[in-house]
Amino acid sequence: MDEVARLINQRNRLLIVAACSFVLWQGAWLGQDMIADIGSVGEPWDTILTLVLVLGSIGWVVSTMLYLSYASKVTKTGTQAVIEDELFQHNTRLATRAGFMAMMGALALLLAVDTFIDFSATIAIRATMILGVFVPLVTFVMRDSSDGEKAV
Amino acid sequence: MSADQLGNRIKELRARHNYTQAQLAEAVGVTRKTINTVENRVFIPSTVLALKLAAALKSPVEELFYLERGTDS
Numbered sequence: 001m002d003e004v005a006r007l008i009n010q011r012n013r014l015l016i017v018a019a020c021s022f023v024l025w026q027g028a029w030l031g032q033d034m035i036a037d038i039g040s041v042g043e044p045w046d047t048i049l050t051l052v053l054v055l056g057s058i059g060w061v062v063s064t065m066l067y068l069s070y071a072s073k074v075t076k077t078g079t080q081a082v083i084e085d086e087l088f089q090h091n092t093r094l095a096t097r098a099g100f101m102a103m104m105g106a107l108a109l110l111l112a113v114d115t116f117i118d119f120s121a122t123i124a125i126r127a128t129m130i131l132g133v134f135v136p137l138v139t140f141v142m143r144d145s146s147d148g149e150k151a152v
Numbered sequence: 153m154s155a156d157q158l159g160n161r162i163k164e165l166r167a168r169h170n171y172t173q174a175q176l177a178e179a180v181g182v183t184r185k186t187i188n189t190v191e192n193r194v195f196i197p198s199t200v201l202a203l204k205l206a207a208a209l210k211s212p213v214e215e216l217f218y219l220e221r222g223t224d225s
Contacts, residue, residue, distance in 0.1 A: 087186040
């Protein structure tokens with residue numbers, strides 16, 4: 001069972017790195033989209049956003065590759081059924097629901113903002129996508145990391 | 153009015169059989185965390201897991217799990 005706990009911790013760390021990398025990558029891209037909408041804001045900000053975008057995309061690719069390696073380790077050790085047990089399925093469902101709610105909230109907010117400010121559809125789509133990826137990943141890890149000791 | 157809750161005697165029966173949470177988890181094929189959350193009433197197990205737990209703890213499922221009536225107001 002120590003192997004299972006070690007693999008679960010490894011998976012959660014990978015998911016957090018992936019979530020943060022995705023936000024950096026797509027957030028910087030979102031920033032560039034917004035700048036393109038309002039016109040250039042000058043050299044330092046363009047460079048910073050490009051740097052963050054590149055770092056975030058590298059982080060996303062690396063975490064995805066490490067996740068594939070983790071998945072192969074899980075298969076090799078024959079621990080998949082234990083790791084992806086009922087609690088895992090339950091937390092996955094809750095995380096997916098949280099992501100859906102976040103996306104719906106973002107869409108409602110963007111529709112309201114659109115009444116006062118004009119922005120391109122790309123900005124709305126990217127902002128919604130960032131939440132749709134980040135919120136489920138972080139919600140899952142937060143739920144999975146709480147041990148259940150704070151029970152009734 | 154509060155809803156009915158699912159109570160359990162997992163901790164008690166575990167102690168009777170000298171099982172740790174990790175040993176019980178291994179016996180039923182789930183993580184220790186799952187046993188902990190079920191024991192602490194954070195997570196309600198499926199019927200399949202409830203039956204597996206009952207079998208591992210050599211106890212009828214209705215002795216292991218019981219319904220705590222909610223209060224009507």
